[in-house]
Amino acid sequence: MLQRFLDPTVLAGISSLDLLAKTVVDGFVAGLHRSPDFGFSQEFAEYRAYTPGDDLRHVDWNLYARTERTYLKRYRGETNSQLTILLDASNSMQYSSGPVKKMDYARFIAASLFYLAIHNQRDAAGLIVFDDEVREYIRPSTRQGQLARLFAGLERAEPRARTNYSKPLQHFQNFLHRRGIVLVISDFYEEPQTIIQAIAPLRFHGNEVILFHVLDPQEIRPVLKGSMVLVDLETDRRMEVIPEYVKTEYRARMDAHLEALRTQAHAAGLDYQLLVTDRSLDAALREYLALRQAGN
Amino acid sequence: MGFLAPWFLGGLAALSVPVFVHLLRKHVTVPRPVSSLMFFERGIQSSTRHRKLKHLLLFALRFALVLLVVLAFANPFVRRASADANSRLLLIVLDRSFSMKAGSGGMSAGTRFDDAKKQALATLAARPHGEKAQIVALGGEVELLTQPIADDAQLRAALESIEPGDGHANFGELGRAFRALTETVHAPIDLHLFSDMQHSAMPANFGDMVFPPSVKLTLHNVAKGAAPPNWTVESVNAPAELADPKDPKLSRVEAVVAGFNTPAANKTVSLVIGGKVVATSKVNIPENGRATVEFAPLNVAYGSDRCAVRIDGGDAFPADDATVFAVRRSDPERVLFVHEAGDTRSPLYFGAALSAVAQSSYVLQSVVAEQATDLDPSKFAFVVLSDSLTLPSIFEHALEAYVAKGGNVFVALGTSAVRGTRIPLWGGQVQDARDYIRDYARKGAGIGVGQVDFSYPALAQQQPGRDNGGWPEVKVDYAAVVDTAGARVAARLTDGTPIVLDKQIGEGHVLLLATGLDNLTNDLPLHPVFVVFVDHAARYLSGTDRLSGSRLVDAYVQLRSGTEPAIAAGSVEVTDPEGRRPLSLSEARTAQSLRLEHAGFYQIHFANGQDAVIGVNSDRRESDLAAIPDDVLELWSGSSPDAAGGTAIATAPQETKQPFSLWWYVMLLAFLTAMAETAFASRYLGTQREGA
Numbered sequence: 001m002l003q004r005f006l007d008p009t010v011l012a013g014i015s016s017l018d019l020l021a022k023t024v025v026d027g028f029v030a031g032l033h034r035s036p037d038f039g040f041s042q043e044f045a046e047y048r049a050y051t052p053g054d055d056l057r058h059v060d061w062n063l064y065a066r067t068e069r070t071y072l073k074r075y076r077g078e079t080n081s082q083l084t085i086l087l088d089a090s091n092s093m094q095y096s097s098g099p100v101k102k103m104d105y106a107r108f109i110a111a112s113l114f115y116l117a118i119h120n121q122r123d124a125a126g127l128i129v130f131d132d133e134v135r136e137y138i139r140p141s142t143r144q145g146q147l148a149r150l151f152a153g154l155e156r157a158e159p160r161a162r163t164n165y166s167k168p169l170q171h172f173q174n175f176l177h178r179r180g181i182v183l184v185i186s187d188f189y190e191e192p193q194t195i196i197q198a199i200a201p202l203r204f205h206g207n208e209v210i211l212f213h214v215l216d217p218q219e220i221r222p223v224l225k226g227s228m229v230l231v232d233l234e235t236d237r238r239m240e241v242i243p244e245y246v247k248t249e250y251r252a253r254m255d256a257h258l259e260a261l262r263t264q265a266h267a268a269g270l271d272y273q274l275l276v277t278d279r280s281l282d283a284a285l286r287e288y289l290a291l292r293q294a295g296n
Numbered sequence: 297m298g299f300l301a302p303w304f305l306g307g308l309a310a311l312s313v314p315v316f317v318h319l320l321r322k323h324v325t326v327p328r329p330v331s332s333l334m335f336f337e338r339g340i341q342s343s344t345r346h347r348k349l350k351h352l353l354l355f356a357l358r359f360a361l362v363l364l365v366v367l368a369f370a371n372p373f374v375r376r377a378s379a380d381a382n383s384r385l386l387l388i389v390l391d392r393s394f395s396m397k398a399g400s401g402g403m404s405a406g407t408r409f410d411d412a413k414k415q416a417l418a419t420l421a422a423r424p425h426g427e428k429a430q431i432v433a434l435g436g437e438v439e440l441l442t443q444p445i446a447d448d449a450q451l452r453a454a455l456e457s458i459e460p461g462d463g464h465a466n467f468g469e470l471g472r473a474f475r476a477l478t479e480t481v482h483a484p485i486d487l488h489l490f491s492d493m494q495h496s497a498m499p500a501n502f503g504d505m506v507f508p509p510s511v512k513l514t515l516h517n518v519a520k521g522a523a524p525p526n527w528t529v530e531s532v533n534a535p536a537e538l539a540d541p542k543d544p545k546l547s548r549v550e551a552v553v554a555g556f557n558t559p560a561a562n563k564t565v566s567l568v569i570g571g572k573v574v575a576t577s578k579v580n581i582p583e584n585g586r587a588t589v590e591f592a593p594l595n596v597a598y599g600s601d602r603c604a605v606r607i608d609g610g611d612a613f614p615a616d617d618a619t620v621f622a623v624r625r626s627d628p629e630r631v632l633f634v635h636e637a638g639d640t641r642s643p644l645y646f647g648a649a650l651s652a653v654a655q656s657s658y659v660l661q662s663v664v665a666e667q668a669t670d671l672d673p674s675k676f677a678f679v680v681l682s683d684s685l686t687l688p689s690i691f692e693h694a695l696e697a698y699v700a701k702g703g704n705v706f707v708a709l710g711t712s713a714v715r716g717t718r719i720p721l722w723g724g725q726v727q728d729a730r731d732y733i734r735d736y737a738r739k740g741a742g743i744g745v746g747q748v749d750f751s752y753p754a755l756a757q758q759q760p761g762r763d764n765g766g767w768p769e770v771k772v773d774y775a776a777v778v779d780t781a782g783a784r785v786a787a788r789l790t791d792g793t794p795i796v797l798d799k800q801i802g803e804g805h806v807l808l809l810a811t812g813l814d815n816l817t818n819d820l821p822l823h824p825v826f827v828v829f830v831d832h833a834a835r836y837l838s839g840t841d842r843l844s845g846s847r848l849v850d851a852y853v854q855l856r857s858g859t860e861p862a863i864a865a866g867s868v869e870v871t872d873p874e875g876r877r878p879l880s881l882s883e884a885r886t887a888q889s890l891r892l893e894h895a896g897f898y899q900i901h902f903a904n905g906q907d908a909v910i911g912v913n914s915d916r917r918e919s920d921l922a923a924i925p926d927d928v929l930e931l932w933s934g935s936s937p938d939a940a941g942g943t944a945i946a947t948a949p950q951e952t953k954q955p956f957s958l959w960w961y962v963m964l965l966a967f968l969t970a971m972a973e974t975a976f977a978s979r980y981l982g983t984q985r986e987g988a
Contacts, residue, residue, distance in 0.1 A: 092331035092332055093331075095329065095330065095331040102331070187331055187332075189331060189332035189334050216331070219330075219331060222330075227339055228327075228328050229326075229327040229328070230327060230328050230329075230330045230333060230336060231327040231328070231329050231330070232330065232331075232332055232333045233329050233330065233331055233332075234331075234332065235333070237333055238327055239333050239336055239337075239338050240338060240339050241336050241337070241338065241339050242339030245336070245337055245339060246336075249337065250335050250336060253335040254335055257335065
């Protein structure tokens with residue numbers, strides 16, 4: 001029954017991100033209890049050979065005593081225990097054809113994931129808000145009040161300026177010291193190659209990088225009744241467009257863009273997921289968990 | 297072309313509104329925001345052009361709509377000929393007067409009316425196809441039987457339905473009717489008159505029968521040759537009421553027989569009572585002359601007797617050989633005369649005058665006012681209150697009820713009528729009392745009766761003469777001034793004081809003489825006109841003059857009083873000479889009067905229970921079959937005094953042009969434009985909405 005609250009149209013009416021995230025995650029987790037496929041616990045996962053630099057505290061000394069070999073004991077709950085979300089706050093994110101803006105949708109996802117990570121799994125979580133530069137950075141932490149700080153950061157992330165992936169992502173390297181999950185939420189209006197080139201380096205530190213591509217349904221399948229002047233939200237450039245073009249050529253080009261982005265992301269070892277703002281939020285959470293499952 | 301309300305053209309300033317709106321719309325576009333123009337390309341030019349064209353069409357429609365609405369308010373018109381040659385109106389007038397029943401003469405055995413109807417039908421059939429026509433019957437009055445229509449069957453049926461009547465035609469009435477008609481019908485009229493062109497149908501003034509210039513008159517005279525000889529009973533003088541058949545003064549019938557265009561001849565004249573010839577008389581009628589025949593005594597039975605005087609005409613017009621009349625025999629009716637105790641002169645004068653009247657049969661019962669308590673007024677023909685202003689209350693109430701039910705009272709105000717005295721039944725007081733004796737002493741001349749309404753039944757005189765019926769010789773010394781509200785003033789003194797008044801109360805009447813009957817306040821009882829006055833007043837007040845006697849065709853009989861409430865009224869039954877009931881059930885309850893359309897005996901049962909039999913005769917002017925001289929007919933038909941030819945006159949109105957308003961057409965166009973604008977605008981605005 002709580003599933004109906006995961007509809008982004010309904011969630012748009014909830015002003016508090018805290019309440020919103022709690023509603024989404026609790027509803028979502030309540031739904032998951034019936035599923036045996038997903039689980040969250042500190043149970044044993046695997047043994048891994050010791051390599052120099054590993055923390056000696058995680059060496060299984062009992063096993064060493066029996067076999068004289070050093071193995072590290074790993075648990076599920078310890079894997080990727082740091083979540084960093086990179087949120088695109090450029091002007092294009094404020095587009096909407098319905099009651100929910102792309103930015104709102106992105107916020108809902110981010111808030112829900114933060115709640116899930118901190119409240120349910122005691123993971124560290126951080127936030128980087130960027131457009132053409134890094135606007136806000138909240139260091140990943142599990143400290144008391146971290147969730148509130150993250151929500152406040154999300155609240156402050158109003159769309160403005162343009163997107164520029166290359167410039168802010170240079171700084172991301174400085175922020176991401178520990179391995180973890182890096183989640184990039186954006187509409188990715190840029191050439192796929194440029195995007196991948198900018199984001200792929202994040203993976204070099206052992207990060208698991210997931211791209212959440214947020215789009216409005218009207219951006220994928222736009223409908224025009226007649227000739228119309230369109231204005232770019234980021235550049236303010238105007239252009240008169242006819243419906244015939246939108247019906248045929250535009251859709252083809254958009255499909256090609258999505259396909260190229262997906263392909264190149266996978267090729268670069270990045271996970272990619274397209275999120276359309278008319279879909280319910282549990283789909284996004286499902287994608288996230290599926291990707292984590294795969295990563296473990 | 298012009299405008300009937302040009303000041304509305306100021307509304308053309310509103311044309312700037314669509315211009316302004318469309319100019320603004322061209323510059324103000326509502327762009328649609330998108331995240332990125334990355335995948336878009338600029339549209340081709342042709343589509344933008346198409347869109348602009350649509351705007352231009354919308355703008356044109358809006359511009360036209362405002363323009364048309366303003367024009368509609370300004371009411372444009374064009375001048376159009378009021379009628380063209382094809383819109384002539386054929387008017388067929390068929391004379392159905394009494395004289396048309398006469399034989400047509402010549403070879404045919406039919407009447408003049410039959411010939412006239414045949415010719416009228418032929419004229420109707422010969423008219424151009426599609427030409428509008430109208431059928432008119434001319435009898436005692438002008439009857440428009442159809443509207444101007446082109447339907448042959450309807451016109452023919454209307455013409456066929458005309459039957460010869462008993463009325464008297466008057467070409468003056470015809471002229472007046474068509475002068476009124478041409479004020480509404482602007483098309484030229486071809487008038488075909490089918491008549492015997494009887495000379496007696498001409499009005500006294502030739503100008504009355506002249507038609508307006510737009511009427512082209514064609515005469516069809518159905519009377520061939522010289523007028524045939526015709527004898528008729530021109531008039532009958534017989535008592536309507538008879539009490540004693542042995543009374544030599546009253547029980548007699550005097551008839552005047554006349555010949556028109558006849559040689560001297562011996563004719564037999566008969567008196568017919570109840571269908572039986574009771575007396576005959578030979579009479580020698582001179583050439584084109586008259587003779588008088590007298591029948592006495594008149595032995596009629598009790599009740600209403602249907603009588604006729606008939607002449608053995610043996611002429612071409614047998615319909616006028618008899619004149620009918622009704623005589624009602626009854627016992628002498630009593631008249632209650634109430635007077636003051638000391639007044640013995642007024643009953644003497646009034647009784648003497650009443651008994652001197654030739655045609656009345658009344659017995660006067662005089663009584664002192666104080667002794668009238670137990671008397672029932674309904675047992676008397678009428679009641680006279682001679683200077684009796686103080687009545688026993690019981691008797692006064694009885695009198696009020698009597699008048700309300702239809703009884704009539706004659707009130708004479710004598711010396712008792714001083715200022716402030718209440719007048720019984722009249723409903724008011726004596727407002728003033730005029731004493732003219734002092735005037736007489738000072739000026740040496742008394743005051744007389746100045747104005748007399750001779751149409752009032754109690755004062756009726758057919759030919760009052762130059763002495764005004766003898767009334768000016770009456771000297772009045774004392775007269776009361778009464779309230780005239782709701783009353784009819786039938787006579788006034790020379791100073792304007794009403795002297796004879798009539799007021800209707802309920803169904804009855806109160807006749808008020810504002811002076812006395814006792815030869816003290818005036819010298820009226822000493823004049824011959826007093827006898828005539830008493831005679832007429834007695835017949836009027838007793839109501840017997842409407843129960844019998846004779847009338848002319850097209851006269852009216854009053855069936856009930858005008859102030860009578862319709863619900864309380866009883867039903868009236870009328871049987872015409874053919875035995876039919878001319879009034880429908882609803883008319884029988886509401887009709888105020890009846891027009892006597894046919895010759896013969898009418899039987900009428902009035903609402904108050906009285907029965908009447910009335911003999912109705914056609915106007916004897918119809919018996920003179922002489923036609924209008926040809927030169928007069930030519931003058932009437934072929935020309936008017938101020939024009940050269942009828943054709944020229946008839947075509948004159950064709951050139952007049954009438955303004956023809958285009959308002960309706962402009963408004964229709966505006967409506968269509970508005971619909972088109974709505975269709976285009978909704979499509980256009982719908983696109984804008986989805987794009988927004």
